[in-house]
Amino acid sequence: MQKSTQAIARDIVLVGGGHSHVGVLRRFAMKPEPGVRLTLICTDVHTPYSGMLPGYVAGHYDYDDVHIDLGRLAVFAGARLYRDEVIGLDRSGQRVLCRNRPAVPYDLLSINIGSTPQLAGVEGAEQHAVPVKPIYAFNQRWLALLARVRQHTQGPLRIAVVGAGAGGVELLLAMQYRLLNEFKALGRDPKLLQFILLGADAEVLPTHNAGVKQRFTRVLSERGVAMHLGSEVTRVEANTLICATGEIVTADEIMWVTQAGGAPWLKKTGLDLDKGGFLIVNDCLQSTNDERVFAAGDIAAMQNYPLPKAGVFAVRQARPLADNMRLSLQGKPLKPYHPQTNWLALISTGDRYAVASRGAIGFAGAWVWRWKDWIDQRFMRKFSDFEAMDEHSQAASSKSAASATTSLALSQEESQQTISAIAMRCGGCGAKVGASVLSRALGNLHVIDREDVLIGLHSPDDAAVVRVPPGKAMVHSVDFFRSFIDDPYIFGKVAANHALGDIFAMGGEAQTATAIATVPPGLEAKVEDVLFQMMTGAVEVLNEAGCALVGGHTGEGSELALGFAINGLIDENLDQILTKGGMKAGDVLILTKPIGTGTLFAAHARLAARGRWIDAALKSMVQSNRIGAICLRKYGATACTDLTGFGLLGHLVEMTKPSGVDAELSLSALPLLDGALECVNAGIVSSLQPANVRLRRALRNQEAFVKNERYPLIFDPQTAGGLLASVPADKVQACIAELKELGYPHTVVIGRILEQGEAIEPILLVD
Structure with missing residues (x-):
């Protein structure tokens, strides 16, 4: 676990836990950048590796085999993991807007969120089809489909996959293999399972060579898959697919593996997007109209290299993405990334057999699946078996913050603040957080009003004044502890909830809270944000409990810590307590x-x-x-x-x-x-x-x-x-x-x- 003693000078925020970002986290773990902090924002704590998902669907792997544990990886990298949904950007304020937590400031931002199904373009698809993407949420959808299939007992079950590219074909064959085995185990007739493939192109796997197309056409035919090619789906109704050709296909379950685009929230950011809603980036993976924003993987559209949406590119982009973000923070020229023109695709057929495709070359066999399995397992071990940093990396991570300021693009004022933050710290009142930082952080908190609080948080007096109603007695409790997680917002929630527990356990009503907090020294903007995030989480919990924050004390400390003295009201009759x-x-x-x-x-x-x-x-x-x-x-x-x-x-x-x-x-x-x-x-x-x-x-x-x-x-x-x-x-x-x-x-x-x-x-x- 990386624990930096450096004053934080710059924040890199990673939106999305895709293949590129897990690589970035690992590279920064092995070679930390002094004064730089990484924050990962994603909706889930596990991210699937797309190369192994078909094997998971087929039943060859379990959940943990094919998912990267972002929680463990973030701890290894010394990064903060924020679990939330990103809904927009405030580019002028350099903040990431989240659905359920305060906005997250950044100095550099990278986006690696994959693609999003564009079902709205096909009438009825949102209501009646199950999208495969976004891939991070695939497991819930697959388990739901699997449960429905297991419960199906009446008549034939028709499963359709819309999208005849490599992803659609591989998914269909994996589902067929798994579900046939499920039906056999349940004692049901496998002939009741029917699989249908629909594609807008005249052939399957249209981007691959003729030999690979022929091989998969033969496999699909041998396995009884009904193929409707050259049949673009234009409308979806309950159990029905209507094609542009006028053809009508009946299906009980519909999986959608086509027409993916960029996330809708990107449209309001003002960043350059292509017609599919993907972020346009230059050869350095940098937004073409905002040098502070980077992107990689499926969400990125390289300006000079039109690339297919394939996981191989997301994996390869991790290194240049990490390197260029380092260079950007150091104020140095970035290095262009040149993707390969041909790449190896290993496409499984569901039954531990795979086909290799690279340009005009194609070959197949059970040994190809074993080769693919070896490659995939080796990749996953990079994110589960964490080796120790080498001596060079250890030395780099322990540089003084003062020397780090020479390598980061800091203003003169920021450099002075960083040097000051690492200097010997004063005790007593000299350890207090600066008045301007404190007033800005607390000024944005929305604390509930109580009629019995006569003088509270936003009054300039030395202490709070609170009325005790007739017939009530005061009940007091205090709790304080160091942070045990890297998310100050969640830590604030836990600390407040913990402190309130004693009052509730005695049957009391929480009335007021006084906070005591310590925050590690650093740039004023960084200290202010940590304090604001932490106290926002705490105030949300206090407000929900009807407890007014009326004041407190904030000082510098080596670790983030928070506690509360809680005053509550309770019936003065001791028999009621x-x-x-x-x-x-x-x-x-x-x-x-x-x-x-x-x-x-x-x-x-x-x-x-x-x-x-x-x-x-x-x-x-x-x-x-x-x-x-x-x-x-x-x-x-x-x-x-x-x-x-x-x-x-x-x-x-x-x-x-x-x-x-x-x-x-x-x-x-x-x-x-x-x-x-x-x-x-x-x-x-x-x-x-x-x-x-x-x-x-x-x-x-x-x-x-x-x-x-x-x-x-x-x-x-x-x-x-x-x-x-x-x-x-x-x-x-x-x-x-x-x-x-x-x-x-x-x-x-x-x-x-x-x-x-x-x-x-x-x-x-x-x-």
Whole structure:
């Protein structure tokens, strides 16, 4: 994991996780550029390798074999991974506009998002056809189609593929191979499956040589595929394709592998586009009308080299793209990229057999498929087996920021700021973030108004003034921790959610929050953006909870960190307050969220966690406990706490002691985050785990379960964990059902409360 100590001077933002950008990330990982930070924005945490997708469809590979884990790759590269959908650009402000988060500033921007289906040009296609592209979302569409096919039991099933190029033919043959095997396994007659290929050209694979065309025509014919060539589809209706020739083709499922173009949002950017909506770039992969914007892969249309949309070019463009972005930041001349005129295409026929096509050359065989498999596997290993940087790269990454300013195209003011940022930092009030940076960042936050906040965030006073309503008491809590992820916006959400948890667990209403934050030093614009991103995420969570941010303190620190002092309101009648000490024998113990954040993020830092595990954990961590706590009170919960750093066992012990009860805890019932078990089985635990393990003395039968694979997870420290509560047995099923309806799908019974026995250990483990 790359952790730069440099002051960030320049930001490269990569939009899309395509083949070119994964190559760029790897190249920057192996040779970091001092003072340069990479940010990857994409909609998914895994990106498919197009060369292996037909093999995945055919069943030769599983999901992980054909997908590059962008989460792990970003950690390896020291890059920030932002999961969101890009919807536009503010080129004058040099910002990427996202659907669900604040805009992301850039100094250089690269776009590698592939192509987008242009179904709107064919009447009915959007409603009745399944597009193959964009390729990053292909898996969901394929699994949906596979499920529909498996459920089909009545009469023949006709599957049509529109597009007779290499992509359409390869996909059809892969689907046919897989689905025939599925039908056989289900005991259905394979003859009920019918496959149809439609193409606007008179031949299949129109861009390949005659021998390759003939070979695939023969394969399709031998496998009973009905071919409708020279038949451009002009209209699609339910189960019907209407061609320009007047021909009508009936189909139950329609896959669309043609007529792709540029993403619609590009049209509003003002960047030069060709007639297909693709970004026009020069020989250096740079936009022809904005030198700060680069593009590669299918989305790029080279001005001097009209290229087919093939993955081979996206892969080859990674190196010149990375090199030219480095040169651009250094203010040096860029180097042109000259694509090859002939390239090798290895096209599979679904059944571990492939055809090679290069110019006028063509040959085929099972050995060609094995050769293709070897090439593909070797490519994928580059993004899964991360070698250590060489000594030269290590030295380059540890250069001082002061020397880095000489190689980056910085203004004089920026150079001075960068040198200042790496100098010995002052303590005391000298460590505060500058007033202008702070005022700009906080001035853009939209904090909710509360009538009981008399003086708040945007008042120039020394402290906030808040009214306490009659009949209410104040409940106070504070939390603070270092960032454990590279996205300040999501980190802000998690930090705020974590801090609010104690108030909700006691049945309180969050009233106000005061923030304490540390931000690494750097250029003012970079510090301001990080602070704004982080506090925007936090304020969104606070606002949703009805909690007003009323002030705080921001200072410089070596790491990004955030915490909150939360003030809440609660009924001054102590009998109405939900505490840890109200458990009663006979109650049932429930947990509203899965556990495992400690081991997962320890693994994340070691490149040992899959991106989708981290993504799922973050979704759990940003889920508020507010509604869950209200539901628990509705069903008469007798005690409640939120799971945080002491782990499940630590918090359970905290509840049993003041309650004067014992508890039975079922290991097999524990809800676990995806990947948590794999990580602890690999021996990866949080740095806080050893301290938590000391609580094993509270276990009555620890020796009997110490080898259980779930045992370590009862000590796992949680961040923004769920609610642990005791509920009367006669109300627990209704309570769990409602919690699941409210959006806590993992809520489950994990144990029961017992009368206090003679043993000094209060916790009994069971399977």
